[in-house]
Amino acid sequence: MKTRENYPHIPEIHVESSINLLLRRAKENRTTPLEEYVTTGGYSALEKALKRLTPEDIVVLVEESTLRGRGGAGFPTGRKWRFALSNPPPRYLICNADESEPGTFKDRIIIERDPHLLLEGMAISAYALGVNEAYIYIRGEYPAGYQILEDAIRDAEEAGYLGENILGTDFSLKIYVYRGAGAYICGEETALIESIEGKRGHPRLRPPYPANEGLFGRPTVVNNVETLSNIPIIVTYESYFMNIGPSGFYGPKLFPISGKVEKPGVYESTMDITLRELIEMAGGMKDGKKFKAVFSGALGVYSKRDLDTPMDYSPKGFGGTGTTIVLDEDDCIIDSLIVIANFFHHESCGKCTPCRVGTYEQHNLLKKFQEGTATEQDLNLLKHLAKNIPIGSICGLGFSAPQAIADAIKKYPEEFEAHLRGECPAGVCF
Ligand SMILES: Cc1cc2nc3c(=O)[nH]c(=O)nc-3n(C[C@H](O)[C@H](O)[C@H](O)COP(=O)(O)O)c2cc1C
Numbered sequence: 055m056k057t058r059e060n061y062p063h064i065p066e067i068h069v070e071s072s073i074n075l076l077l078r079r080a081k082e083n084r085t086t087p088l089e090e091y092v093t094t095g096g097y098s099a100l101e102k103a104l105k106r107l108t109p110e111d112i113v114v115l116v117e118e119s120t121l122r123g124r125g126g127a128g129f130p131t132g133r134k135w136r137f138a139l140s141n142p143p144p145r146y147l148i149c150n151a152d153e154s155e156p157g158t159f160k161d162r163i164i165i166e167r168d169p170h171l172l173l174e175g176m177a178i179s180a181y182a183l184g185v186n187e188a189y190i191y192i193r194g195e196y197p198a199g200y201q202i203l204e205d206a207i208r209d210a211e212e213a214g215y216l217g218e219n220i221l222g223t224d225f226s227l228k229i230y231v232y233r234g235a236g237a238y239i240c241g242e243e244t245a246l247i248e249s250i251e252g253k254r255g256h257p258r259l260r261p262p263y264p265a266n267e268g269l270f271g272r273p274t275v276v277n278n279v280e281t282l283s284n285i286p287i288i289v290t291y292e293s294y295f296m297n298i299g300p301s302g303f304y305g306p307k308l309f310p311i312s313g314k315v316e317k318p319g320v321y322e323s324t325m326d327i328t329l330r331e332l333i334e335m336a337g338g339m340k341d342g343k344k345f346k347a348v349f350s351g352a353l354g355v356y357s358k359r360d361l362d363t364p365m366d367y368s369p370k371g372f373g374g375t376g377t378t379i380v381l382d383e384d385d386c387i388i389d390s391l392i393v394i395a396n397f398f399h400h401e402s403c404g405k406c407t408p409c410r411v412g413t414y415e416q417h418n419l420l421k422k423f424q425e426g427t428a429t430e431q432d433l434n435l436l437k438h439l440a441k442n443i444p445i446g447s448i449c450g451l452g453f454s455a456p457q458a459i460a461d462a463i464k465k466y467p468e469e470f471e472a473h474l475r476g477e478c479p480a481g482v483c484f
């Protein structure tokens with residue numbers, strides 16, 4: 055049985071679930087070996103798929119499940135698969151395991167603790183999509199995850215769950231693991247494809263979309279780790295999957311929570327849970343301090359008024375990757391925004407001028423607020439950038455780079471006003 059000692063250092067991460075689906079075998083800080091995966095029902099969905107269902111049956115199941123991509127955009131998975139299927143083979147499947155957004159550490163739990171769940175999901179998806187060659191693109195900062203996946207693929211091939219003539223059928227699948235080099239932008243699906251092709255990780259202009267013209271110019275489906283790990287559950291549960299969670303947002307969801315809560319970690323729930331309930335699930339505010347804000351990764355800011363937001367993909371829902379960074383009364387909004395602004399400035403690939411220059415300017419302007427030298431004009435310039443960086447950008451990084459700042463200006467005007475007077479309500483700046 056594999057232990058953590060077999061792999062490079064893996065931090066201890068608290069894991070909890072109210073529904074035991076994606077995290078069923080991931081509660082302990084250990085990698086579930088193949089034998090245990092199989093004796094607890096693993097690979098039975100693959101067997102069912104290959105021996106009792108047609109590829110079309112599986113696509114229909116995924117469409118009916120309403121599964122939305124867990125990589126951030128929440129795009130319906132079944133619809134994406136249909137687009138790819140409308141193009142002739144050869145097609146490719148890519149699992150996006152780049153997981154580089156601040157505060158996001160949900161996919162690593164599946165990879166490090168239950169890798170066969172992901173591999174089984176990829177094998178079923180590949181069968182449905184008529185794919186015989188698939189890739190996992192894993193961020194370079196997950197060295198243990200990379201080795202765990204390589205070992206799991208080898209074990210699955212030896213046992214006949216991957217490789218040639220899987221489970222004695224005429225379906226074959228080779229999965230390659232590709233390591234990124236540490237750039238957030240390589241999680242953007244077209245930059246990721248460029249990176250696998252050996253080019254610089256810059257996003258492509260779309261159209262064409264990857265489903266039409268992706269890896270090596272072929273139809274390609276890019277799905278997130280958590281999305282693909284849902285596939286064995288859908289195939290197993292079929293229509294019962296529609297009993298898991300609220301209407302239209304069925305299925306389990308992982309929420310990585312960090313910051314000022316008693317028990318930071320990865321939580322599994324249905325999507326009818328609210329932000330407030332999620333914080334309670336994580337043990338509530340650390341040391342009984344007052345709630346101040348939630349940063350949804352790098353992409354948005356939620357205030358006390360938003361605590362009853364459902365964690366789903368509705369227009370008023372939390373959406374995204376479910377990443378929740380909790381701030382308390384001792385944290386400064388400006389100080390926290392600077393961390394985010396620095397991240398976007400550092401990670402912009404530089405292809406579009408508004409993103410390249412705008413993210414740099416955002417960072418500089420926020421620093422002026424922190425140092426007490428900002429003016430009303432600087433605040434207006436921040437608003438101007440928030441409106442215009444997305445307009446001149448070609449990819450999601452540029453679309454979301456000003457989002458947290460725009461939200462904070464709207465929801466915490468008093469923090470900006472105080473800093474303009476040279477005061478920091480949390481006593482962090484100056
Ligand atoms: C800058 C940037 C970084 C991204 N990083 C990731 C990532 O690490 N993992 C991921 O699954 N999706 C990431 N995405 C979203 C992908 O482009 C893509 O939409 C996703 O992998 C599709 O999978 P899904 O449909 O299963 O969600 C990123 C997007 C952008 C714009």
Ligand code: SF4
Nearest residue numbers: 405406409447449452
């Ligand atoms: S929006 Fe930013 S990250 Fe995206 S392609 Fe343009 S410069 Fe690169």
